[in-house]
Amino acid sequence: METLANLEAFVRSAELGGFSAAARHIGLTPAAISRNIALLERNLGVRLFHRNTRKLILTEAGERLLLSIRGNLDALQSAIAEASADKEAPVGTLKVSVPMSFGMRYLLPMLPEFLRRYPDVNIDWQFDSRQVDLVADGFDAAVGGGFELSPGVVSRPLAPAHIVAVASPSFMKGKKKPVSPDDLSEWRGIVMRWGTTGRIRTWTLRNARGEEAPAPLNADVILNDPGVMTEAAVQGLGVAMLAIPDVLPHLESGALIRLLPRWYVDAGSISIYYSTRMALPVKTRVFIDHVVEEFQHHRYAERFAGNFG
Known part of the structure; x- marks a missing residue:
């Protein structure tokens, strides 16, 4: 066998x-x-x-x-x-690393039901976009995208990490909507500076036909946090390239509009990371199952996808 x-x-x-x-x-x-x-x-x-x-x-x-x-x-x-697994109820402190904006908007609302089911689990969450060392730093799990998998760490994809061009209706008022990525260079841009290197982050867009093109945003407004960039776009400061989870509520409310709806950046997956697939502590295993269940219930994999049109 x-x-x-x-x-x-x-x-x-x-x-x-x-x-x-x-x-x-x-x-x-x-x-x-x-x-x-x-x-x-x-x-x-x-x-x-x-x-x-x-x-x-x-x-x-x-x-x-x-x-x-x-x-x-x-x-x-x-x-x-x-x-x-140990058949006793999950117990102990659950130490998890989550990104600030994403964690507040999508993961924190999952906690009330989780704690109702597992009242003996205590929460110790670190809100930080940097990659942590799960083993060395003593984390049970981490949620995010683009983590390098060190030995003994595995990932379970939750949803695509797609990035799209957005702007507010007030900013676009009187402007002709772009028809190609090159058109983005005509307007004021909101861009992100890497905290580790100091460089301006750049993106390569793709469409359903597999064509690729750079996103030529002007560095008129430089910020260092996606949540702040999202608010800057809502306030009409320019065009920004942002992950769909960051802008989804504003797209649904109409506070932002998506530009170039046939183009997006594929930045990989939003995943949950943990130290081993087998013999997980019960508290970690039920947390992973709960997050997966909530992502499926809210159809986040579908709603975060930018490859439509």
């Missing part, structure tokens, strides 16, 4: 297109992933991948196996964790 480690190594390598990406996702080394897949191929007596120096390509047998098991792998892992 195949081990769960071998099956997960196969599925993640197929999904992510390589052993290195699968290793980062699971928290193992590429050599361990390669070894697990080799064992799986030997035990099954079939070749699952065509390998070359650039990428992995599934064989016909690999495609059949992936189709059969990929939808059940996460459910199986959850069932194993549930069966082996």
Whole structure:
């Protein structure tokens, strides 16, 4: 009977297109992933991948196996964790790192129901956009985007991290709406300065046809926080490139309008990060499940997507 480690190594390598990406996702080394897949191929007596120096390509047998098991792998892992977990109620301090604006708007409202379900869990949250070291800093989990996965840390995607061009109706009054990214250079821009390097952040837009173009915003208003940039855009100070979660309430209320609706920046995923997939403390496991459940209930993955039109 195949081990769960071998099956997960196969599925993640197929999904992510390589052993290195699968290793980062699971928290193992590429050599361990390669070894697990080799064992799986030997035990099954079939070749699952065509390998070359650039990428992995599934064989016909690999495609059949992936189709059969990929939808059940996460459910199986959850069932194993549930069966082996301490059956006592979750208890203890839950230390989590969350981005300031995103955490206040989307994660903090999840806490009342979480604490109603698990009253013996205490909350210790750090609101900070920087990447933390989960293990060294003693965090149970972190939520954000673009984290580099250190050994032993895994991520579970929650929603896309798409960035779009926005401005207020008052700023756009009397102006012709842009029809291409180049048109953004005609107006006052609100841009972000990296706190670590001091450089102005730049973006490359893409559309559904796969075309790419830079977002040529003028650096007329320079700020260092997405929440402040959002408020500056609402106040009519210019055009800004902002993540959809930051501007969604204002787009829905009409305080901001989206420019170039067929263009967006794909900045990866908003994910929840934790130190290991197996043997999680009960408090951490139920928190992850609660966040995933809330994201699904509010359809955030769909609402945060910028690739429509």
